[in-house]
Amino acid sequence: MSENTVKTADTGITMGGNFIHDIIDQDLADHKYSREITTRFPPEPNGYLHIGHVKAICIDFGTAMKYGGKCNLRYDDTNPAKEEEEYVGSIEGDIRWLGFQWNQLNYASDYFPKMYECCEELIRKGKAYACQMTPDDIKNSRGTLTEPGKNSPYRDRPAEESLQIFHDMRDGKYGDGEVCIRAKIDMASPNMNMRDPVIYRVLHVTHHHTGDRWCVYPIYDFAHPIEDAIEGITHSLCSLEFEDHRPLYNWVLESLDWPEPPQQIEFAKLNLSNTIMSKRYIRKLVESGVVEGWDDPRLCTIAGMRRRGYTPEGIKNFVMAVGVSKANSNIDMSQLEFFIRDDLKDKTESRMVVLHPLKLIIDNYPEGQTEWLPVENKAGDESKGTHEMPFSRELWVEQEDFMEVPAKKYFRLFPGNEVRLKGAYFVTCNSVVKDENGNVVELHCTYDPDTKSGTPGADARKVKGTIHWVDAGSCIDIPVREYGYLAQYNEETGYNEFDPNSKTDLTAKAEPFLKEIAPGERVQFFRNGYYIADAVLSKPGAPVFNQIVGLKSSWKPEAK
């Protein structure tokens, strides 16, 4: 068994596989590099980071950490037409929130002078040339997947001529698309990327970082290996679709005679079921106003997950458990939810909140009387202490905790059945009141004064059900938003499409103690899951709660 395959971290989380570690171990054994292991996370600043990027971030930063090396954050901003400053700040904040610290913060655009020189060098060496075919002609002469392309008529022009044109390009003497610099490789290569790829283009666009200093910009395939080499990257980790680009990546560095060049290693992207991962589509949702913004809690952006209440630890544990491989995968949402729940269960306290209220009246409890009862802050965890809850004759309980005609193995409230009110007394349901439509609107019960929690009577006999409740006279109303699936699979289109209805607004009845929850704090609602007080929308005294994840339940109504 490889040392790097199965590993239990300090957290007890089982790690998925990671073939990258095997490669690096070998490189280390071979003394391939005279510098320390260095990686980079190179986002293009054209959108917010999402769960897919988290995997890349964990791999890039995690690999550097594992080998005691460094990881740089680098904005891959070689195309000014598609990038904006707005995203730059969010990216740094998101990475910091995840808990990673970069070594250097770089802009690929800061390397434009060096890249320009490298291009000159290739031209001088006869490995690149200025091509004045139109974009359409270049496209048409490239050939197809099964047919070779044709050489550009400019392919063999003198290096000095190409060099002069390149300088003129830089000096603004050409318009967009009039001329470009192409690598001279092989128009008959079965790898389309090697058919004299364009490496520099004219673009009269203001760059968010370099302004109007340049009107020529390098193409990714030429820029990236140079960026990596400049920074001393040893392992350039990227996703699978760049496998075909690796020969070009290596060609650039070899042609430049770069010593100890970095190597590119590809891994499979993260895909989540029922989730929209495409940056393009997320942008559409944001711009069309279907969602509240890039940080809408229903989105799988880091900002959205943060606002939804997911923890960095939970997310990272999930990513580590998923592992690193080269097989396309589609991971179940339940896997992510498990790790969020798993992380939250020790970090949260429990509060009683009735999402769908049903009035419960204790007929034999004195009218006007209220007693304060201590309730555990966390079930089964005495170290977390207790807090006081008011209890009186009229309460709210959950609608689903009562069934007029009980299903099999249903052991909550139904006529004639006795249950425990969490932290309070045993009650037995005697009768119900219905409205004109036949809906049960009120439960009449009697309680047993000898069964008060904390007294011997509370354990004298067993009841199978324990339900949560809230004092009707003193409870507070809180807005609650429950989020469903982030997206639904549309069979007609074959795509995951955002479900704008995946949000339910409720006004729930909550115990008064919930007032003391601060925005951003997470709590567990009894049997309803984990929630977070929305740090963005909540105002003092009126917290809004977003659902993070629901609790698993081993009882299903079908089991009748």
Next chain:
RNA sequence: AGGGGUAUCGCCAAGCGGUAAGGCAGUGGAUUCUGAUUCCACCACCCGGGGGUUCGAAUCCCUCUACCCCCGCCA
């Protein structure tokens, strides 16, 4: 015969010639003042199909099949 990848349980994922790890999901049970948590147990005679090599293969060879990526002056 374009090229490059990938195929191991419903979903991820170990395995690298010695006779199928683990996690999620699921199932059964114990504990429980949340049907949560915790805790046990079960959950691939088989590794995309078919051949072959071998005492022995998911692991080597041949072949077939399926899926993903590549014809941007995007990244």
